[in-house]
Amino acid sequence: MAKKQVKKKENKKSSNKDKLKNRKINSAIVFTIMAIIAISIISIALTPVTLQNDTFYTIKIGEHISKYGIDMQDPFSWHENLGYTYPHWGYDLITYYIYSAFGMTGIYVATCILSAILGITIYTVNTKLVKNKLLSFLITIGAMYVIRGYIAARAQLVTFILFALTKLFIEKFLETKKKRYAVALIIIPIIIANIHLAVFPFYFILYLPYIAEYIIAILGEIVIYRKLKIQKIKLKIKRLSKDNKNQEKVEKLKEDLNKLNEKVDKIKIKRSKNLQNPYKIKLIKNDNVKWLILIMVICIFTGLLTPLGDTPYTYLFKTLQGNTTQNINEHLPMTLIDESEACCCLILFLAPLIFTKVKIRLSDLFMIGGLCILMLSSRRQVTMFVIVGSVILNRLITQLIVIYNDEKYIENMEKRATSIIGVLIISILTLCLTYYLAKDKVGDKYIDESSYPVQACDYILKNIDLGKARFYNEYNYGSYMLFRGIPVFIDSRADLYAPEFSGKSDDIFMDFIETSGIAKFYEDIFKKYDITHVITYENSKMNMIIEKTKDPNYKQLYKDDYFVVYERLSN
Numbered sequence: 001m002a003k004k005q006v007k008k009k010e011n012k013k014s015s016n017k018d019k020l021k022n023r024k025i026n027s028a029i030v031f032t033i034m035a036i037i038a039i040s041i042i043s044i045a046l047t048p049v050t051l052q053n054d055t056f057y058t059i060k061i062g063e064h065i066s067k068y069g070i071d072m073q074d075p076f077s078w079h080e081n082l083g084y085t086y087p088h089w090g091y092d093l094i095t096y097y098i099y100s101a102f103g104m105t106g107i108y109v110a111t112c113i114l115s116a117i118l119g120i121t122i123y124t125v126n127t128k129l130v131k132n133k134l135l136s137f138l139i140t141i142g143a144m145y146v147i148r149g150y151i152a153a154r155a156q157l158v159t160f161i162l163f164a165l166t167k168l169f170i171e172k173f174l175e176t177k178k179k180r181y182a183v184a185l186i187i188i189p190i191i192i193a194n195i196h197l198a199v200f201p202f203y204f205i206l207y208l209p210y211i212a213e214y215i216i217a218i219l220g221e222i223v224i225y226r227k228l229k230i231q232k233i234k235l236k237i238k239r240l241s242k243d244n245k246n247q248e249k250v251e252k253l254k255e256d257l258n259k260l261n262e263k264v265d266k267i268k269i270k271r272s273k274n275l276q277n278p279y280k281i282k283l284i285k286n287d288n289v290k291w292l293i294l295i296m297v298i299c300i301f302t303g304l305l306t307p308l309g310d311t312p313y314t315y316l317f318k319t320l321q322g323n324t325t326q327n328i329n330e331h332l333p334m335t336l337i338d339e340s341e342a343c344c345c346l347i348l349f350l351a352p353l354i355f356t357k358v359k360i361r362l363s364d365l366f367m368i369g370g371l372c373i374l375m376l377s378s379r380r381q382v383t384m385f386v387i388v389g390s391v392i393l394n395r396l397i398t399q400l401i402v403i404y405n406d407e408k409y410i411e412n413m414e415k416r417a418t419s420i421i422g423v424l425i426i427s428i429l430t431l432c433l434t435y436y437l438a439k440d441k442v443g444d445k446y447i448d449e450s451s452y453p454v455q456a457c458d459y460i461l462k463n464i465d466l467g468k469a470r471f472y473n474e475y476n477y478g479s480y481m482l483f484r485g486i487p488v489f490i491d492s493r494a495d496l497y498a499p500e501f502s503g504k505s506d507d508i509f510m511d512f513i514e515t516s517g518i519a520k521f522y523e524d525i526f527k528k529y530d531i532t533h534v535i536t537y538e539n540s541k542m543n544m545i546i547e548k549t550k551d552p553n554y555k556q557l558y559k560d561d562y563f564v565v566y567e568r569l570s571n
Contacts, residue, residue, distance in 0.1 A: 027414065027415060027418040028133070028414075028418075030418045030423075031133050031134070031137075031414060031417055031418045032127075032133065034417075034418075034423060034426060034427075035123060035133065035136075035137045035140075036120055036123070038137070038141075038426060038427075038430040039116070039119040039120055039123055039137070039140055039141065039144070040116040040119065040120065041430055041434050042119065042141055042144060042430060042433055042434055042437065043112075043115040043116045043118065043119035043120075043144055043151075044112045044115060044116055045433075045434040045437040045438040045441075046115060046144055046145070046148045046151055046437055047108075047111050047112045047115045047151055048151070048152060048441065048444070049108060049441050049444035049445070049446065050444050050445065050446060050447070050448045050451075051104065051107065051108075051152075051153055051446050051447065052152045052153065052154065053451075053452075053476055053477065053478075053479040053480065053491075053492045054152075054153075054154050054479060054492050055095070055107065055152070055153040055154065055479075056452075056479040056480045056482070056483035057076070057479040057482055057483065057491055057492065057493060058088075058091065058092050058095045058096075058153070058154070058155075059092075059095055059096050059099045059107075059483060060076060060096075060482055060483050061076075061086065061089070061092040061096075062092035062093045062094070062095050062096025062097070062099075063096045063100075064076075065086070065089055065092060065093050065096075066093060066096060066097075070086050070089055070307050070308070072084060072085065072086070074493075074496055076482040076487065076488065076491070077482075077487060077488050077489070077490075077491070077496070077497075078469075078470050078471070078487035078488070078489070079489075079497075079502075079504070079508065081503070081504075082496055082497075082502045082503070082504065083501060083502055083503040084493075084496055084501070085308060085311050085315060085495065085501060086308060087196070087197050087198050087311070087315060087495070088155035088195055088196045088197065088198070089194065089307070089308070090191075090194040090195045091154075091155035091158060091195045091196060092155075095107065095110075095153065098110050104446040104447075105446075107153050107446075108153070108446065110153070111151070111152065111153045111157065114157045114158065114161070115144075115151050115157065117161055118144070118151075118157065118160050118161050118164070119140055119141075119144050121161050121164045121165060122139075122140045122143055122144070122164055122387060122390055123136055123137060123140040124168070125164050125165070125167055125168040125390075125391060126139060126140065126390060126391055126394050128168055128172070129167075129168065129171055129391050129394075129395075130391065130394040130395055130398055131398075132394060132398045132410055133414055133417075134410070134413050134414050134417050135394055135397055135398060135401075135410075136394060139390050139393060139394050139397075140390070141433075142390075143386045143387060143390045145341075146341050146342075146345065146382070146386050147160075147382065147383045147386050147387070148437075150380070150383050155195055155196035156196060156199070156383070158191075158195050158196065159192055159195065159196045159199050160383060160387055162188050162191060162192055163202075163203070163206065163384065163387060163388065164387050164388070165184070165188065166185065166188055166203065166206050167206060167388050167391060169181045169184045169185050169188075170185065170206060170207065170210065170292065173185065173288065173291075173292060173295075174210065174286050174288045174289065174292060175288075177288050177291065182291070182295050185295050185299065186295065186298055186299055186302065188203070189203050189299045189302040189303070190302045190305050193302060193303050193305065193306045193308075193312045194305075194306050197303075197306065197308065197311060197312040197315055198315055198316060198319070200303055200312040200313075200315075200316075201313075201316050202384065203299070204296060204299070204300070205370060205371075205374075206367075206388065207292065207293075207296045208366070208370070209362075209363040209364070209365075209366035209367040209370065210286075210289055210292060210363045211289060211292070211293060211296075212362075212363070212366050213283065213284065213289075213361070213362045213363040213366065214285060214286065214289035214290075216283065216362065217283055217284070217285035218285070229260060230257060230260050230261065230264070233253050233256060233257045233260070234257065236253055237250055237253050237254065237257070240253070281359070281360060281361070281362050281365060282359050282360065282361045282362060283361075283362050284361060284362070284363075315495075318495075318500040318501060319495060319500070321500050323498070323507070323509065323510055323513075324494040324495060324498050324509055327494075327509070327510075327513050328494060329379075330378075330379060330380040331378050331379075331380055332378070332379060333376060333377055333378065333379070334375055334376050334377075334378070334379040334382065336376075339379070339382075342375065342379075342382050342385075345385065345386060345389070345393075346372070348393055349368060349389070349392070349393060349396070352396045352397065352399075352400050353396070356400055356403070356404075357403055358396050358399050358400050358403065359399065360392075360395075360396065361395075364392045364395065367388065367389075367392060368385075368389050368392050371384055371385040371388060371389060372385060398410070447480070449562065450561075450562050451476065451477065451562075452477050452480040453477055453480065453481065453535060453562070453563040454480075455560050455563075456535055456558055456560065456563040456564075456565055457480070457481060457484045457486060459557070459558045459565065460486055460533075460535070460558075460565065461484065461485070461486070463557070464533065464557075466485075466486060466487060468532070469487075469532050469533050470487075470489075470529065470530055470531050470532045470533070471486065471487065471488060471489055471531070471532070471533045471534070471535055472489045472515075472522075472525075472526060472529075472531045472533070472534045472535070472536075473488050473489050473490065473491075473534075473535050473536075474490070474512075474516055474536060474537065474540070475490055475491070475492060475494075475512060475516070476492070478490050478491030478492060479491045479492050479493075481535075489508075489512070489529070489531070490508060490509065490512045494509055497509040497512070506528075511525050511528070511529075515542075516540070516541075516542070517541070518541045518542065518545070522542055522545075523553070526568060531568055532567070532568055533557075533565065533566065533567055533568060534554065534565070534566040534568060535563060535564070535565050535566075536563070536564055536566075537562065537563060537564075538559065538560075538561065538562055538563060538564050543564050546566065552569070553568060553569050553570045554566040554567070554568060554569065555567045555569055
């Protein structure tokens with residue numbers, strides 16, 4: 001009887017354990033589903049309805065590739081023989097196919113889907129690497145909000161997803177050394193090289209912190225030197241032991257060996273104590289990094305798997321040589337005092353490290369430091385800082401919670417989040433945030449007529465012979481003009497108009513910059529390029545001068561609330 005009672009008690013305990021496990025699994029599933037839905041909704045709310053200027057040339061280039069292939073020549077400017085590198089030909093082609101099938105609505109929907117995928121990817125990467133679902137959810141929403149200005153129908157949206165996945169696959173490979181992660185890491189740069197080759201070199205930045213940590217661990221590891229010395233002594237002992245005459249030498253070598261082993265043990269104890277010190281940086285030596293280096297070397301050659309020759313390797317170098325990055329807002333250095341959100345992100349990273357006992361891995365410190373330098377040198381790189389840095393921030397905050405509370409605190413918070421009240425609260429907050437983000441977009445059109453010359457282009461196509469016309473236009477709406485089939489002076493493909501890429505001696509881009517800012521008298525530039533017509537913003541400096549001076553060389557052909565079209569009478 002007693003044995004039966006004991007068995008019953010044991011069965012009850014095991015069943016209770018199973019019930020607890022099932023509850024945990026169920027709550028985890030509930031939270032994951034809820035988080036994915038909430039993140040998807042918020043990500044879609046962040047997606048702008050109005051298309052950016054780059055989207056227009058993307059469609060036209062995709063159309064050109066589908067008809068004629070990649071000919072490395074620009075077909076849309078009236079400038080003759082401009083060389084073009086097609087830096088995101090794959091994305092252009094896909095965008096065109098979506099547009100031809102579903103129109104502008106298709107592009108908007110596709111952008112919403114990619115935005116949702118990005119949000120879900122950031123969340124998944126965080127949960128896989130940090131195991132804190134609630135914090136991962138909150139950090140993901142914060143990350144998406146910070147980078148909202150870069151969510152658009154552009155190739156970069158795809159590469160954001162790929163960079164986030166790269167972070168996951170690198171760390172999973174280092175943890176498990178599984179082949180599937182290695183294969184994924186090799187496939188990703190191939191996609192990047194064909195979708196958005198301008199960021200191809202940035203892919204390898206994600207490898208460097210782990211490699212640097214490994215090298216420093218080796219260099220700082222005095223044990224390695226001593227181990228080599230130990231191996232040398234062991235070989236001597238083995239060799240000398242064959243002859244009985246060398247017994248004294250062997251005994252002395254054994255004493256030296258014991259002393260070295262003692263020193264090695266002391267160093268190991270000291271290093272383990274350092275790792276336990278919360279005020280010190282974690283230095284972890286992972287031997288799988290050797291294989292990661294091999295993967296990176298293989299990935300370097302994946303840039304050749306494009307129809308663009310060596311462009312993945314030369315594009316960024318050529319861009320940095322020219323003046324385009326110095327005159328485009330998103331490529332300019334970031335001033336933290338003017339970027340409150342980026343400043344807040346930095347504070348979130350620094351505060352735990354400075355004021356708490358939180359410890360950071362050296363690779364994470366290298367990663368966040370390198371991305372911070374990139375962000376400060378080019379404000380566009382705030383996306384990389386936020387997306388990749390979200391994992392590091394998650395680690396720091398999770399560690400902080402564990403230090404001042406415990407792991408059960410995190411579990412309890414997640415349990416509360418999956419309760420009926422928790423689900424209701426998150427749902428209400430999601431709907432409120434969605435409303436806040438989406439309310440200003442209600443009524444927006446795909447094409448903003450205050451930014452793009454919709455009606456002016458209608459007039460041009462009806463009344464001006466495009467075969468003879470040489471239009472001067474401005475950078476921001478050039479892409480829309482070529483989308484409408486009007487040959488342009490310039491558009492938002494800045495690289496095309498720089499001598500580093502165009503093969504021309506004239507720097508068309510800088511001529512535009514100086515003319516639009518009236519740093520150089522526009523008439524001189526117009527003579528240089530034999531301009532026949534001018535289209536400009538109604539409130540531009542150039543138009544104000546032409547109107548005020550009543551310049552006889554310019555005849556006004558068309559005017560609406562936003563744009564003016566002139567015919568230049570003297571050539």
